[in-house]
Amino acid sequence: xxxxxxxxxxxxxxxxxxxxxxxxxxxxxxxxxxxxxxxxxxxxxxxxxxxxxxxxxxxxxxxxxxxxxxxxxxxxxxxxxxxxxxxxxxxxxxxxxxxxxxxxxxxxxxxxxxxxxxxxxxxxxxxxxxxxxxxxxxxxxxxxxxxxxxxxxxxxxxxxxxxxxxxxxxxxxxxxxxxxxxxxxxxxxxxxxxxxxxxxxxxxxxxxxxxxxxxxxxxxxxxxxxxxxxxxxxxxxxxxxxxxxxxxxxxxxxxxxxxxxxxxxxxxxxxxxxxxxxxxxxxxxxxxxxxxxxxxxxxxxxxxxxxxxxxxxxxxxx
Amino acid sequence: xxxxxxxxxxxxxxxxxxxxxxxxxxxxxxxxxxxxxxxxxxxxxxxxxxxxxxxxxxxxxxxxxxxxxxxxxxxxxxxxxxxxxxxxxxxxxxxxxxxxxxxxxxxxxxxxxxxxxxxxxxxxxxxxxxxxxxxxxxxxxxxxxxxxxxxxxxxxxxxxxxxxxxxxxxxxxxxxxxxxxxxxxxxxxxxxxxxxxxxxxxxxxxxxxxxxxxxxxxxxxxxxxxxxxxxxxxxxxxxxxxxxxxxxxxxxxxxxxxxxxxxxxxxxxxxxxxxxxxxxxxxxxxxxxxxxxxxxxxxxxxxxxxxxxxxxxxxxxxxxxxxxxxxxxxxxxxxxxxxxxxxxxxxxxxxxxxxxxxxxxxxxxxxxxxxxxxxxxxxxxxxxxxxxxxxxxxxxxxxxxxxxxxxxxxxxxxxxxxxxxxxxxxxxxxxxxxxxxxxxxxxxxxxxxxxxxxxxxxxxxxxxxxxxxxxxxxxxxxxxxxxxxxxxxxxxxxxxxxxxxxxxxxxxxxxxxxxxxxxxxxxxxxxxxxxxxxxxxxxxxxxxxxxxxxxxxxxxxxxxx
Numbered sequence: 114x115x116x117x118x119x120x121x122x123x124x125x126x127x128x129x130x131x132x133x134x135x136x137x138x139x140x141x142x143x144x145x146x147x148x149x150x151x152x153x154x155x156x157x158x159x160x161x162x163x164x165x166x167x168x169x170x171x172x173x174x175x176x177x178x179x180x181x182x183x184x185x186x187x188x189x190x191x192x193x194x195x196x197x198x199x200x201x202x203x204x205x206x207x208x209x210x211x212x213x214x215x216x217x218x219x220x221x222x223x224x225x226x227x228x229x230x231x232x233x234x235x236x237x238x239x240x241x242x243x244x245x246x247x248x249x250x251x252x253x254x255x256x257x258x259x260x261x262x263x264x265x266x267x268x269x270x271x272x273x274x275x276x277x278x279x280x281x282x283x284x285x286x287x288x289x290x291x292x293x294x295x296x297x298x299x300x301x302x303x304x305x306x307x308x309x310x311x312x313x314x315x316x317x318x319x320x321x322x323x324x325x326x327x328x329x330x331x332x333x334x335x336x337x338x339x340x341x342x343x344x345x346x347x348x349x350x351x352x353x354x355x356x357x358x359x360x361x362x363x364x365x366x367x368x369x370x371x372x373x374x375x376x377x378x379x380x381x382x383x384x385x386x387x388x389x390x391x392x393x394x395x396x397x398x399x400x401x402x403x404x405x406x407x408x409x410x411x412x413x414x415x416x417x418x419x420x421x422x423x424x425x426x427x428x429x430x431x
Numbered sequence: 432x433x434x435x436x437x438x439x440x441x442x443x444x445x446x447x448x449x450x451x452x453x454x455x456x457x458x459x460x461x462x463x464x465x466x467x468x469x470x471x472x473x474x475x476x477x478x479x480x481x482x483x484x485x486x487x488x489x490x491x492x493x494x495x496x497x498x499x500x501x502x503x504x505x506x507x508x509x510x511x512x513x514x515x516x517x518x519x520x521x522x523x524x525x526x527x528x529x530x531x532x533x534x535x536x537x538x539x540x541x542x543x544x545x546x547x548x549x550x551x552x553x554x555x556x557x558x559x560x561x562x563x564x565x566x567x568x569x570x571x572x573x574x575x576x577x578x579x580x581x582x583x584x585x586x587x588x589x590x591x592x593x594x595x596x597x598x599x600x601x602x603x604x605x606x607x608x609x610x611x612x613x614x615x616x617x618x619x620x621x622x623x624x625x626x627x628x629x630x631x632x633x634x635x636x637x638x639x640x641x642x643x644x645x646x647x648x649x650x651x652x653x654x655x656x657x658x659x660x661x662x663x664x665x666x667x668x669x670x671x672x673x674x675x676x677x678x679x680x681x682x683x684x685x686x687x688x689x690x691x692x693x694x695x696x697x698x699x700x701x702x703x704x705x706x707x708x709x710x711x712x713x714x715x716x717x718x719x720x721x722x723x724x725x726x727x728x729x730x731x732x733x734x735x736x737x738x739x740x741x742x743x744x745x746x747x748x749x750x751x752x753x754x755x756x757x758x759x760x761x762x763x764x765x766x767x768x769x770x771x772x773x774x775x776x777x778x779x780x781x782x783x784x785x786x787x788x789x790x791x792x793x794x795x796x797x798x799x800x801x802x803x804x805x806x807x808x809x810x811x812x813x814x815x816x817x818x819x820x821x822x823x824x825x826x827x828x829x830x831x832x833x834x835x836x837x838x839x840x841x842x843x844x845x846x847x848x849x850x851x852x853x854x855x856x857x858x859x860x861x862x863x864x865x866x867x868x869x870x871x872x873x874x875x876x877x878x879x880x881x882x883x884x885x886x887x888x889x890x891x892x893x894x895x896x897x898x899x900x901x902x903x904x905x906x907x908x909x910x911x912x913x914x915x916x917x918x919x920x921x922x923x924x925x926x927x928x929x930x931x932x933x934x935x936x937x938x939x940x941x942x943x944x945x946x947x948x949x950x951x952x953x954x955x956x957x958x959x960x961x962x963x964x965x966x967x968x969x970x971x972x973x974x975x976x977x978x979x980x981x982x983x984x985x986x987x988x989x990x991x992x
Contacts, residue, residue: 241487324527328590331482332542333514333597342541343530421532422577 119418123411127404134403135188135396139181142392184396194393198386203397207379213283214378216290217370218363220298221305225359229306230352233313238340240318248310256307260366264300264373271296281375297374301367305359312355316348323347349420357413361406432460434601434633435481435518439493442476442657444486450476452657453493458601463627463634465648465665467641469680469898472654474637478603481635482520483510498600515546518601519594521623524610525586529578529593536574539593547597561592565622584615591622601633602626609639612759613925613969614984620647621977639898641684645669646975653677666973683903685928687955687970718786720750720919721771721887726780728766740766742943743780746921748887748936753913753920755930755951757966758940767940768891768923772808773799785886804834807880811892813872817864823875824850824860827882834883849878852915853908870901874908881912891923906932927970931955939963961987 168174172183187194193203236248258266272280278296320326321344329339368380379398386394418424435458442451451473458464468474479485480495483502495502498517505513522528529538539561540554549557555574562570565588578586587607594602604623608616624647627634638644644651648665653676661674672678728741741763748754758764769775771782781788784805810816817826827846831837837845847857853874864872873893880888890909894902910933912918924930930937931951938948939962947960958964965983 324522324524325530327484328520328522328528329530329541331484331514331520332593333511333516333546334542335511338545342533347530347532423531423579 120415123414127407127411130407131400131404135185135400136181138396138399138403139184140177142396143177145390184393188400193397196386196391196394198389198391198394203393206382206394207397207401210378210382213290213294213376214364214367214371214380216283216294217298217301217367217376217378218360220291220294221301221363221367222359224298224302225305225309228302229309230313232306232310234317234345236310236314237317237321240321249314252307252310255303258303260300260304260369261373263303264297264370267296267300268373283376283378294376297370297376300373301363301370304366305362308355308359309352312351313348316351317344320344320347346420350417353413353416353420357406357410360409361402364402364405433457434460434498435635436496437477437481437493438496440477440480440495441492442473442480442485443490443492445488445490450489450657451480454654454657454659455493456652456659456662458633458635460600460633461627461631462650463636463648465644465651466635466637466654467639467644467651467680468654469639469900471656473657474654475605477654478520478605478635478637481601481603482514482518484520511546515542515597517599518603519597519599520603520605521587521590521594521607523606525583525590526578526610528590529586531578533577534574535576535578535581535589538578538589539574539596542593543596557596558592561595562589564595564626565589565592566618567592583611584618587611587615587619588622591619591626595626595630598630599632601635603635603637605637606639608643613927614759614965614980616643616971617969617977617980618984620971621981623647624977640971641669641680641899642686642973643971645973646971647977653680669973679900683900685899685902685906685926685932686972687928687931687967688972718750719747719783720752720785721746721748721754721921722781722783723747723767723771724781724783726767726770726777726782728763728770728775728778739943741770741777744940744943744945745780746938746945746948748919748921751913751917751919752936753922753934755934755937756921756923756940757925757927757930757937759925759966761942762940763943764923764940765891768808768889768921771887771921772806772889773802774808800834804883805886806889807883807885807887808889808891809873809876809880809893812896813869813876814864814896816876817872819864821863822860823855823862823864823867823878826875827860827879830879830882845882849882850875852881852912853878854904868901869897870904873897873901873905877905877908877912881916881918884916885918887919887921889921889923892925893922894929895924895926902929909933927955927966939966961990 165174172180175183184194191204193207195201196203196206199206232248232252236245239245239248268280271277279293280296283290283293326339326343329343330336334342364379366380367378368384370376371378371381372384379401382394383398385391386398435456437457438455440451440454441449443449454473454477456464456466456477466474466477476486480491481497481502483505485491491503493503497513500509500513502510502513529535536555536558539558540551543549543554543557544551558574559570562573567573567585567588573581573585573589578589581589590607602623607623608619611619620643623634626632636644636648645665645668650663651665651668652659653661653668653672653674655676660676661668661672663673668677669681672681723744723746725743725745726741727739727743730738730740732738744763744767746754746756746767756764756767766775770777784802787805817823821829824843824846827849828842831842831845835842843860846860850857850859855871855874855878859867859871859875864875867875877888877893888909894905897905906929909920913920920933922930922934934951936949937951937954938945939954939960940946941962947954947958947963954963955967958967961983965980965987968980968983
């Protein structure tokens with residue numbers, strides 16, 4: 114019952130957030146310098162009638178709030194409008210590119226989870242020793258490399274010199290796509306591995322110092338059992354929270370990596386569309402990112418009580 | 432037969448600090464041995480060394496023999512074996528000591544399933560019978576509950592049951608009742624005594640409370656700064672201490688026995704005069720300094736029953752008087768104090784200070800300042816109530832300058848004066864809180880509260896977090912200031928003995944209501960309300976009977992139904 118109510122509450126909050134985001138996204142375009150008309154007309158100097166006609170065709174002659182209502186009505190019916198640059202439905206433009214970005218984000222997420230958790234756990238279990246410091250230094254160095262530099266280095270070493278992986282394009286078919294996405298997802302994951310690694314380490318270190326860990330040790334449990342049952346499980350909370358923020362970061366950062374590896378994904382589409390004042394596409398992508406972010410965080414909120422029973426009871430975590 | 436034999440145990444940290452310095456002690460089968468000392472004495476370290484729970488990088492010397500086997504040289508496997516079959520430990524705070532994310536049943540059955548290879552059903556059956564043995568009310572139900580669903584006392588029973596799953600021959604208890612209310616302490620001690628007797632275990636009992644050690648132990652070791660200062664028969668050490676340190680400790684330990692079966696020697700010279708204060712300030716009450724009439728507070732909770740924290744409480748303190756408010760956790764005593772200070776708004780009732788109505792919450796800044804001038808509070812934890820980045824002198828000076836128009840030099844001079852009043856020196860004005868000890872910090876907090884000459888000083892468990900000797904110093908300071916300045920004090924405490932020392936009047940609170948009030952000595956010698964009697968009987972002393980206390984508690988609970 115309470116769980117149901119929780120989920121319902123989250124759903125309401127999700128819709129409200131999406132609505133507010135849509136307002137912000139839609140009206141921000143009126144603050145941006147530049148006019149979609151001039152892009153549509155491609156520098157030509159047509160007659161006033163022609164301009165009026167194009168304006169009317171795209172609904173640009175209406176007052177902003179009416180444009181918003183039209184757009185919102187369209188969105189609610191699954192129509193995100195027409196792309197100005199591709200002269201195609203936005204849903205189609207995005208639909209073509211979504212799988213690449215999703216694949217990239219999923220693979221990067223897997224790399225982050227495996228490397229970040231491992232690094233964090235290894236460092237925390239060797240706290241203060243050389244291995245811990247090595248991991249910390251390694252993470253810091255990795256974290257200091259911007260994604261585009263990382264991409265270039267990866268291409269130079271693994272694609273150009275060693276020739277193990279392709280340097281460009283997203284491939285055909287499932288396996289080929291995965292193969293093409295290996296280097297991009299590594300480039301995308303690097304910065305976030307650091308984040309997850311450090312959060313994991315500090316969360317683990319905190320739990321390792323807890324009295325219940327000493328109690329478990331005093332009862333004759335093996336160290337591995339104590340770590341598994343009483344430390345790792347209890348450390349998940351902060352890691353989950355950080356993962357929520359991570360999703361938005363991944364989607365946004367994918368723009369850089371997609372550009373570097375010549376992938377036709379959402380990120381590169383966003384950059385390109387902003388550049389060309391293709392507002393219907395920009396609005397749709399931003400809305401998509403916001404929706405993904407809010408949804409993931411809502412899912413995490415719902416998962417939290419399953420991890421920590423105190424959260425369900427509303428008792429402060431200690 | 433000796434089951435534990437520690438001899439000449441030393442422990443050095445990698446940086447060369449010696450934490451244990453030649454500890455020798457023994458525990459025989461069926462014997463209860465107390466290890467008494469203040470914080471930092473090394474008593475917990477000594478106890479942990481028995482199970483090989485040592486700080487990282489510690490260099491050990493001497494020997495620890497548990498059932499004839501050396502713990503310090505034991506291999507990892509042998510150590511696990513010792514922990515699984517020979518000795519168990521019960522820790523201070525059950526809320527911290529039991530994994531909050533796993534069920535009680537998981538805690539109880541985990542070692543049986545994972546170490547002894549027993550089946551889940553078998554482990555469950557053992558867990559239920561152990562929960563019955565420690566008198567948990569609904570064992571089958573508790574198996575599926577999480578720690579936050581149980582009270583502190585129940586959780587400590589779970590901890591005890593968990594320690595007994597391995598049928599240990601030696602039970603190590605590290606301050607197992609310090610985090611609990613005094614009546615709950617009696618219950619837990621009763622359970623421990625019962626189990627020790629029925630199983631014939633040896634018990635190593637660590638505590639800071641000499642009274643408690645004298646009540647339940649056969650022999651005690653008194654530790655200070657990593658050394659054993661004195662050892663011997665528990666009551667003998669308590670009644671007739673030989674070592675200087677033990678003498679000071681016994682003297683500093685407050686007692687509730689009114690007749691005074693032993694003379695309390697002065698701690699800092701002020702104590703002897705304190706009795707004089709009591710008669711001197713025994714009031715000719717013209718007008719009460721603090722008057723609270725019929726105040727109530729109810730907390731509304733979403734989706735739950737509202738909590739009536741304070742119900743129609745009326746208290747009165749004459750000018751220069753000291754009133755103790757005694758009760759257990761959840762009795763509403765702190766809420767009462769917070770309402771009087773103005774940190775909470777009372778739902779009903781009047782609070783008057785020096786005849787003036789207390790300002791309402793929406794008062795102007797000037798009114799709030801005026802109220803703060805009349806009333807200051809000292810909080811429980813001096814580690815939390817001082818800003819770590821502000822020096823002691825500055826903390827006091829800030830309070831001064833907020834309320835008066837003193838110039839810098841005048842204010843500084845006044846700060847030094849205040850520090851000297853609480854027994855510190857001008858050098859302490861430059862010190863940041865982290866360089867001060869707990870007692871020094873609390874004295875700074877008192878100096879800050881006194882800086883603006885309040886009419887009333889409210890102390891909420893202000894000495895509870897301190898060691899007994901430090902507590903004695905702080906109480907001495909408060910007594911002296913009362914004598915010198917005629918300060919009015921409202922003293923909130925769970926500790927009857929401390930209240931007895933400081934307050935001439937006492938009220939007893941239980942679940943939001945004042946159940947008894949009167950002169951402190953009368954209240955202690957002839958309690959009328961059964962709850963007051965229970966509180967008094969719960970305080971450990973050499974001829975203490977935890978079973979009687981438990982009986983009383985049950986009777987009271989029955990009556991409440």
